[in-house]
Amino acid sequence: MRRKQILTMAWANMKQRRLRTSLTTLGVVIGIxxxxxxxxxxxxxxxxxxxxxxxxxxxNVLTIIPGSLFAGLSRERFNDEHxxxxxxxxxxxxxxxxxxxGNVTLHxxxxxxxxxVATAVNFTEFVQVFSDRFEFASVNGSPEQWxxxxxVIGYKVNHPNDTEIPFASAGNNVSMTYLKKxxxxxxxxxxxxxxxxxxxxFTVSGTLQKKGTSGLTNFDYWIFxxxxxxxxxxxxxxxxxxxxxxxxxxxxxxRISENIEALFPPYRISILAPVTFIRQVDYILSLIQLxxxxxxxxxxxxxxIGIMNITTVSVMERTREIGIMKxxxxxxxxxxxxxxxxxxxxxxxxxxxxxxxxxGLSYLLSIIISRFTMGQQQGTVFQNPETQHPxxxxxxxxxxxxxxxxxxxxxxxxxxxxxxxxxxxxxxxxALRYE
Amino acid sequence: xxxxxxxxxxxxxxxxxxxxxxxxxxxxxxxxxxxxxGEFLAIFGPSGSGKSTLLHVLGGLDRPDKGNVFxxxxxxxxxxxxxxxxxxxxxxxxxxxxxxxxxxLTALRNVELPLTLADVSxxxxxxxxxxxxxxxxLKDRINHRPTELSGGEQQRVAIARALINDPKIVLADExxxxxxxxxxxxxxxxxxxxxxxxxxxxxxxxxxQSVAETANRMIYLKDGVVHGVKKGSGSVRL
Numbered sequence: 001m002r003r004k005q006i007l008t009m010a011w012a013n014m015k016q017r018r019l020r021t022s023l024t025t026l027g028v029v030i031g032i033x034x035x036x037x038x039x040x041x042x043x044x045x046x047x048x049x050x051x052x053x054x055x056x057x058x059x060n061v062l063t064i065i066p067g068s069l070f071a072g073l074s075r076e077r078f079n080d081e082h083x084x085x086x087x088x089x090x091x092x093x094x095x096x097x098x099x100x101x102g103n104v105t106l107h108x109x110x111x112x113x114x115x116x117v118a119t120a121v122n123f124t125e126f127v128q129v130f131s132d133r134f135e136f137a138s139v140n141g142s143p144e145q146w147x148x149x150x151x152v153i154g155y156k157v158n159h160p161n162d163t164e165i166p167f168a169s170a171g172n173n174v175s176m177t178y179l180k181k182x183x184x185x186x187x188x189x190x191x192x193x194x195x196x197x198x199x200x201x202f203t204v205s206g207t208l209q210k211k212g213t214s215g216l217t218n219f220d221y222w223i224f225x226x227x228x229x230x231x232x233x234x235x236x237x238x239x240x241x242x243x244x245x246x247x248x249x250x251x252x253x254x255r256i257s258e259n260i261e262a263l264f265p266p267y268r269i270s271i272l273a274p275v276t277f278i279r280q281v282d283y284i285l286s287l288i289q290l291x292x293x294x295x296x297x298x299x300x301x302x303x304x305i306g307i308m309n310i311t312t313v314s315v316m317e318r319t320r321e322i323g324i325m326k327x328x329x330x331x332x333x334x335x336x337x338x339x340x341x342x343x344x345x346x347x348x349x350x351x352x353x354x355x356x357x358x359x360g361l362s363y364l365l366s367i368i369i370s371r372f373t374m375g376q377q378q379g380t381v382f383q384n385p386e387t388q389h390p391x392x393x394x395x396x397x398x399x400x401x402x403x404x405x406x407x408x409x410x411x412x413x414x415x416x417x418x419x420x421x422x423x424x425x426x427x428x429x430x431a432l433r434y435e
Numbered sequence: 436x437x438x439x440x441x442x443x444x445x446x447x448x449x450x451x452x453x454x455x456x457x458x459x460x461x462x463x464x465x466x467x468x469x470x471x472x473g474e475f476l477a478i479f480g481p482s483g484s485g486k487s488t489l490l491h492v493l494g495g496l497d498r499p500d501k502g503n504v505f506x507x508x509x510x511x512x513x514x515x516x517x518x519x520x521x522x523x524x525x526x527x528x529x530x531x532x533x534x535x536x537x538x539x540l541t542a543l544r545n546v547e548l549p550l551t552l553a554d555v556s557x558x559x560x561x562x563x564x565x566x567x568x569x570x571x572x573l574k575d576r577i578n579h580r581p582t583e584l585s586g587g588e589q590q591r592v593a594i595a596r597a598l599i600n601d602p603k604i605v606l607a608d609e610x611x612x613x614x615x616x617x618x619x620x621x622x623x624x625x626x627x628x629x630x631x632x633x634x635x636x637x638x639x640x641x642x643x644q645s646v647a648e649t650a651n652r653m654i655y656l657k658d659g660v661v662h663g664v665k666k667g668s669g670s671v672r673l
Contacts, residue, residue, distance in 0.1 A: 005551045012539055324535045327496055328549050328596065329524020331517045429497045432535065 001334045010341040017314075024303075024310045025350050028408055031300030032354025035404045037361035038296045040394040042289030044366065048392050050282050056214060057274035059250035060093075061129060063216065064243040064260060068267040076268045077239035086245060089259045091252045096125035097240035099230050104223065105177045106153070106167065107199075113167045115157045115223045118178065120230030120240075123152075129246045133219055138170035139206040148229045151176065151202040155210040156220040172204045176225075180233065200233070216272060250275045293400075300408060303350070304415035307343050311419040315339065322423050323431030332424040339423055343416030344409050351405030358404070362394035443507055443603050443636060444470035444493060450501030451488055451659075462488040464659040465502065470604065473634045475627065477650035477667060479641055485659040486640040487608050493638065494527045494606045495519045507603050524552055528597025532609035534589040536581040536596075542568060542588075543577040546595045553600060560599075567595045571625060587618035594625060598635065607639040611646055623649055624671050 014021040064086075066076035078097050086095040099120040106113050123143035127134050134143075137155070151174065158166045168174050180198040184191050202225065211219055231238050247256055253273040260271055315322070322335055369392065451463040462485040470476050478486050491497040493504055495511050504511045506526055511519060523529075536545045543564050550560035568577050571591040581589050590610060597605045607626065611619030623646055629635045639650070647653045650667040 001552045002554055002557065004557070009540075016539060320535075321537055324537060325548075326520065327494075327523065327529045327531075327535070329520050329527075329552050329600075331520040333517070334520075334552065427497075429491050432496075432531070 001330070001337070006334075006337055006341050007345070009338065010345055013314075014342060014345060020310060021346065024306050025346050025353070027303035027306040028300070028347055028350025028412065029354040029357065031297065031303045031411075032351050032404050032408050033358040033361055034296035034299050035293055035407070036355050036358025036400060037365065038292045039289065039400040039404070040359055040362035040396055041365050041392065042285075042292055043395040043397050043400070044362070045392045046282060046285040046289055047395055049285060050278060053274075053278050053281060057278065058130070058132070058214065059274050059278075060247050061274070062245040062247060062253060062257065062260075063272040064245065065270050065272065066241065066268070068270045076264075077237075077241070078243050079237070079239050082263070083243060085263050086243060086260055089256060091247055091249065091256050093246045093248055094125055094128055095243055095245045096122055096129055097227070098126070098242040098244065099227060099240040100242070101178050101225075101230065103179060106151075106157070106174050106223070107177070108168050108172060108174045111167060113157055113160050115154075116221055118176070118223045118225055120225050120227045122227045123224070126224070126244070129244050130219075133211055133214060134206075135209040135211070136170075137166070137207045137209050138204075140170040140203075141205065146205045146226060148226055148232070149200065149202050150205040150226060150229075152206045152208065152224040153204060154208050154220045154222045154224075156218075157223055158207050166207060168204045168207065170204050170206055173201060174204055175199050175201050178233075198233070200229075297407065300411050303408075304411040307346060307412050308415040308419060311339060311343060311416045312422075314342075315419045315423040318423075319426065319431050319434040322426050323428050323434065326426070326428035327432060335426075336420050336424040339420035340413050340416050343412040343420070347409035347412030348405070350412070351408045354408065355401045355405060359394065359396050366392050366394050440471040440473055442469045443472045444638070445505040446489075446493060446502065447505075448502035449489070449492055449499045449504060451485075451492060451497070451499050453488075462659050463492065463499065466656075466659070466661055467502075468654060468661065470636060470638055472603075472636055473630070474636055474652065475630045475650045475667075475669070476638045477641060477647035477653045478638065478656055479644060479647035479653050480656035480662075482642055483658075484656045486642070486656055488659075489656065490606050490608050490638065490640045494529060495522050496529070524549060525600055526603045528600070528602040528605040530590070530593050530597050530605060530607035530610050532612040534581070534586070534593045534613070536589055536592055538581050541578050541580055542573060542584065542592045542595075545581070545592055546599055549596060549600045564595070564599060567599055568592070570598075570629075571595045585618075586614050587621055590614065590618075590622050591625065594622070594629075598629070604636040604638060607637065609641055610639060611641065611643065619643075619646070620671070627671055 064078070066078070080097075083095050083097050086092065101118040101120065102116075104115050104118040106115065123146050127143045137158075153168060158168060160167070177197055177199045180196045182193050183196050185194050186192075208219060227240075245256070245260070247253060253275040257271045257273050257276070261269065325335060325338075446466055446468050449463055449466045450461070453460045453462055466489060478489060480486050488497065492499045495504070495506070495514075498512065506522060509522065511522065514522065529535075536542075537548070540548070543561065546564040546568055547560045550563060555563075565574075565577060568574060571594055573588060573591050573595070576584060576588060579588075581592070584592065590613075594605075594607075594610075597607075605626075610622055610626070614622060626637055626639070627649060630637055639646070641647050648667050649669070649671045651669045653665050653667045654661055655663040655665070
């Protein structure tokens with residue numbers, strides 16, 4: 001049968017029963033609306049979170065830490081040879097090692113501030129790795145010029161309790177008290193371990209501006225001293241606690257991580273790669289999006305049952321017409337196609353209306369969500385940095401739109417199949433006799 | 436009379452049994468007949484004689500339990516449903532007592548429907564449908580729907596639809612049964628004219644003896660058995 005004529009007749013039949021067609025289509029519209037609404041919102045949510053995380057992390061910095069989560073955090077130490085072999089890996093711009101000194105106190109005159117950790121770094125290399133994060137409130141010269149016994153102070157250390165006046169500025173002299181070693185002393189009650197503290201004078205070469213958390217670290221709480229000074233204090237063997245690696249292309253992170261891991265015995269180190277982490281989060285969010293959309297698509301199944309119901313009624317009403325069609329030479333497949341064309345058209349119509357309304361629904365939902373959560377979720381990734389309002393913009397995905405429409409049409413055709421087959425298999429003589 | 440025309444429809448020992456509730460009803464009991472090209476054959480008999488069942492079986496609309504039907508040399512019992520539909524489409528035209536037009540389609544679209552099924556282009560099929568509607572005298576009614584047409588007009592549309600695919604044979608089931616006498620005779624005259632002018636073969640089923648008399652040949656059917664064959668007048672009284 002001519003395809004155009006099948007569609008024309010299907011359309012004419014649908015128009016004839018306008019109310020019935022509208023109600024059936026409405027079911028499909030609601031299903032598609034729910035699917036597209038949740039999919040668009042989910043997509044927006046996923047992309048927003050991923051983008052904010054990408055902004056928050058230095059994507060091109062990998063952190064190598066000792067030990068592994070599953071084998072226990074061993075005190076694996078890094079040395080110059082490790083750093084050297086890591087730097088030689090293709091795709092690495094620079095690798096720099098860091099030594100951490102716990103619980104230090106800075107003194108200036110009668111003023112005193114405490115820092116959770118003092119970090120001994122090679123300033124020239126370190127500033128290259130974290131170039132974006134070194135913004136100075138005050139500075140003397142440039143990192144390459146800083147010699148032994150100089151110090152850089154993070155914002156929160158320099159402004160304890162957010163005081164206006166800084167503890168120190170570039171050029172000031174400060175002294176630092178730190179734990180030199182644990183000494184075991186024999187006392188009458190047994191061997192006692194006593195911490196031995198030492199104080200050393202430093203010149204402040206820079207103070208940092210407030211930066212906040214970036215990725216895994218917050219330099220506001222850190223102070224920095226030259227690695228050479230730390231080595232002078234603690235002597236050989238010259239070992240360090242962390243290695244930061246700057247890669248040319250964050251997308252190479254996986255390959256580079258593997259290359260680094262190959263340099264160490266198994267399970268002795270872990271590598272934190274922001275790209276890998278973000279990819280995991282992105283994957284989890286995609287799964288949640290898929291899950292929500294699957295739940296929404298249940299409403300499409302309900303619409304499908306509506307289609308089945310209405311097609312069954314339609315087949316009964318048109319039994320005689322089916323008989324006539326068969327008498328004049330329509331094949332079973334033609335009858336089948338005639339009914340399926342109608343259900344497919346309902347699916348198409350439902351999709352054409354449902355996709356835009358679904359997208360509208362996702363906007364509405366995003367506004368409602370932002371109204372309800374305003375002012376509650378401080379500092380999370382869902383906030384617009386300027387307005388502090390939670391903000392997730394729904395994203396219209398043509399893939400989802402086409403997918404939802406196809407799914408709608410397929411559902412309609414599948415549910416129409418049973419009654420349409422019944423119509424196709426009617427005995428023509430009995431159908432003609434049907435009143 | 437010397438049979439010089441080829442046989443285009445042949446039934447051999449055709450039997451058909453219906454089950455009406457718990458009772459088996461033998462509608463046809465071994466019917467054998469032949470229809471020649473260009474013939475106007477009437478199957479005549481009281482109601483319940485199996486006339487309509489015979490017509491359905493002859494036209495491939497129903498399958499016999501016994502015996503074979505040949506149309507244009509094709510044994511219908513060898514065909515599957517799709518092939519049988521193809522035979523109904525290309526070789527048979529049906530005319531029914533209750534017209535059986537599709538109510539939502541205009542006269543033109545109703546007549547055109549078989550061509551649509553045969554995948555003929557829209558332009559060609561509309562031209563052909565218009566011509567045939569003109570032939571049956573409905574030139575100015577082509578865009579009317581069945582509800583806007585009189586019974587006689589509807590039956591003319593049905594005849595036009597039966598003719599549109601140039602069938603080997605037109606099977607008419609009580610074509611005058613739902614019409615008043617005058618209109619009924621108009622329909623009979625139309626069919627006779629098509630038979631005489633175009634050589635169109637007709638088999639009509641009727642319980643009206645005067646209608647049957649107009650045929651070249653009458654087959655008298657009773658209780659599913661052929662009780663007699665006789666020559667009709669072959670002409671319509673005015």
